[in-house]
Amino acid sequence: MKVAIAGYGNLGRGVEAAVTNAPDMELVGIFTRRDPKSVRVATDTPVLAWDDMPTYADKVDVVVLCGGSATDLPVQTPELAARFCVVDSFDTHANIPTHFANVDAAARAAGTIGVISCGWDPGLFSLARLYASAALPQGADYTFWGRGVSQGHSDAIRRIPGVADARQYTVPVPEAVEAARSGSNPELTTRQKHTRECFVVAEEGADLAAIEQAIVTMPNYFSDYDTTVTFISQEELDANHAGLPHGGTVIRSGRTGLNNEFGDTIEFSLNLDSNPYFTGSVLASVARAAYRMHERGEVGARTMFDIPPALLSPLSAEELRAHLM
Amino acid sequence: MKVAIAGYGNLGRGVEAAVTNAPDMELVGIFTRRDPKSVRVATDTPVLAWDDMPTYADKVDVVVLCGGSATDLPVQTPELAARFCVVDSFDTHANIPTHFANVDAAARAAGTIGVISCGWDPGLFSLARLYASAALPQGADYTFWGRGVSQGHSDAIRRIPGVADARQYTVPVPEAVEAARSGSNPELTTRQKHTRECFVVAEEGADLAAIEQAIVTMPNYFSDYDTTVTFISQEELDANHAGLPHGGTVIRSGRTGLNNEFGDTIEFSLNLDSNPYFTGSVLASVARAAYRMHERGEVGARTMFDIPPALLSPLSAEELRAHLM
Secondary structure (H helix, E strand, O other), X not given: OXXXXXXXXXXXXXXXXHHHHOOOOEEEEEEEOOOHHHOOOOOOOXXXXXXXXXXXXXXXXXXXXXOOOOOHHHHHHHHHHOOOEEEOOOOOHHHHHXXXXXXXXXXXXXXXXEEOOOOEOOEHHHHHHHHHHHHOOOEEEEEEEOOEEOHHHHHHHHOOOOEEXXXXXXXXXXXXXHHHHOOOOOOOOHHXXXXXXXXXXXXXXXXXXXXXXXXXXXOOOOOOOEEEEEEOOHHHHHHHOOOOOEEEEEEEEEEEOOOOOEEEEEEEEXXXXXXXXXXXXXXXXXXXXXXXXXXXXXOEEEOHHHOOHHHHOOOOHHHHHHHOO | XXXXXXXXXXXXXXXXXXXXXXXXXXXXXXXXXXXXXXXXXXXXXXXXXXHHHHHHOOOOOEEEEOOOOOOHHHHHHHHHXXXXXXXXXXXXXXXXXXXXXXXXXXXXXXXXXXXXXXOEOOEHHHHHHHHHHXXXXXXXXXXXXXXXXXXXXXXXXXXXXXXXXXXXEEEEOHHHHHHHHOOOOOOOOHHHHEEEEEXXXXXXXXXXXXXXXXXXXOOXXXXXOEEEEEEOOHHHHHHHOOOOOXXXXXEEEEEEOOOOOEXXXXXXXXXXXXXXXXXXXXXXXXXXXXXXXXXXXXXXXXXXXXXXXXXXXXXXXXXXXXXXX
C-alpha cells in the first residue's frame, strides 16, 4: 500500500521511520507547506509541495497527517479526507466528537475512510480503557501519564518572557498509582495524581523569581499541580534533556461476582524512549487498517474503537490465530 | 438481548453473574446435560435440559458455552452454532485453527456468528500481543502467567494415587519478568520463566516421597519446571487455598526509529481474585458483540481479533468517543 505523510515535524519523522521499515508499505512522498527544497528528510522520500496534493490522488492509498491538533488537523483532516483515506492523531479530547463529525461528513461524501485520534492517548490508552471497562463494568479507571516530556507544557514555559528554553516532565505520584491499584477506588484530585518538573534555561539577566512565579501560577497548565522549577544552563538541557521519552499507565480496578465479591485489576502501561517515534509507529499500523477497511468498501470516519484489531497487523488472520491467539 | 448458558461449572457461574448484572442483557436459561432438577444455580434463572435446546431457537439470541476445551467445546460449539449465535472460551491454543474452521462452517451454513477462544488467554492477552506487535513490529513478546491457580495442573496432581486433594500455583519468576521488561530481548526457557508450587493433601498412609516424585517428574505438566511440593491437611487447603485467583502479564519489548534507535516496552497485566468470574465477565461482553455483529448481518466464526472493540461495550459509539477516547 502507498502511504504519504502530510506535515514533517517530530511526528512526521516517526511515521517516516515506521512506514519505511514496514515491508508491506511504500512511502511515496512527504507533503509540506514549506518550500519542499528547504525540507531535509531522513530517507530518500520525495518532498512534495502541499498544493500539489491533488495530482497524487491516484498515487496514494493513505495519507497520514502529522500536524498539530490546535489549528492544523481540524482543518486539514476533513480537507484531505475529501481526496484520500486519512489517519490523524487529533488529541484534543473534548473536541473529538466535533472532529469526528467533520471528518465523517467529508469522508462519506468522498467515499474515503478517515481514522482520527490514533496514537497512544488517545489511541492505545483509549483501547485499554474500553476493553477494561467492558470486562469489568463495575469499577473505576485511572490514567497516569509519565514520567515523560510534555511538549505542550514545555512550549508554554518557553513563551514566558525571559525564558530561552525549557523542558517539562509530567510525573505520576507513586502513592496515587498504588492507591489506584489497590482496589479501594479512591477519588484522586489532579494535584494528587501528577507532579510537574520544569527545567528552564533563563536569558541572561532575566528575573528568575518572576519566571518561577509565572510558571507555577499558570492556569490550566501548572496552577493545579505541585510544580518544581529548576534553572539549568542550555548545555545541561541539551546534554540531559534532549530526548522525548514518555509513557504512562491505565489502571482499571473493578469487581466481579453476583454480589461484587471479587476484586480485579487490569493494567496497561507504556515506557517509551521516544514519544513521536512510537506514536508514528502506531499511526503506520492504523494506515494499514484504513487501507484494508477501504478495500472492503467501508467509508466514513473511524476511531481505533471501530477497527477490528486484526486489521492493524501485517500478519494474516490465519497467522494471527495460529501464532498470537 | 437474550442470553443462555450451556454448561454450569465455575465458568458457568461466572457468566451467570456477569449477564445477571448487565443491564442490557437477560439471562433466559442455563442448559445442563445433568438432570435439571439436580442443578442448583445462584440466581432464579430456569435450569433447562440440554436436549430441549432446539425449542429455544427463537427465544435466545446468544448462547455462551461453558464446557471444557478437551472434549466438550470441539463438539458442542459447532453443534450449537448450527442453531444459535455462540461464544466459547476454547483454550487449546494449538487447536484453535481447526476449531475455528469447524465453527466457521457450521455458522456460515446456519447464518449465525460463533466467537471462539474468548476470555483472557486466549482473549485479552491475545489482544495485548496483537496490539503490541502491531505498534512495535521490531520486538519480542513475553507472556507470564500467575501467581495463580492452574485447574488443569491441580487436576493432574489429584489423579496421582494417594492424593486426596491438591492445588497448584503457577508463579512467574521475578528475574525473568525483569529481564523481559529490560529491553534486552532475552531468550527465556520454560524453566526460567515460571515455577510451580503444589499444595497436596495425601490420603492416610500414602507414600509421600512417591507422590512428590510422581509430581515433579510428570511430563508436560511439571518436569520442565522447578516444582515444589508441600503436604498440608485438608483443613489447611480448604482454609487457605479455596479461591481461584489468577492473572499474569504480557510484555512486548521493541524498538522504533529508522535504525531502531529507541527502545519501548508495552505491558498488559491482570490481577484477578477469581479467574472464572473474570473470564465469565469477558464472555458476557463478547456475547454483546456477537449479538451486534449478527444484527449487522454478519455470519461465520470470529475471534476477539475480529471484533471492533466498541461492540463489547454497553455504551454507544458516541458515548465511547466522548468519554473513553
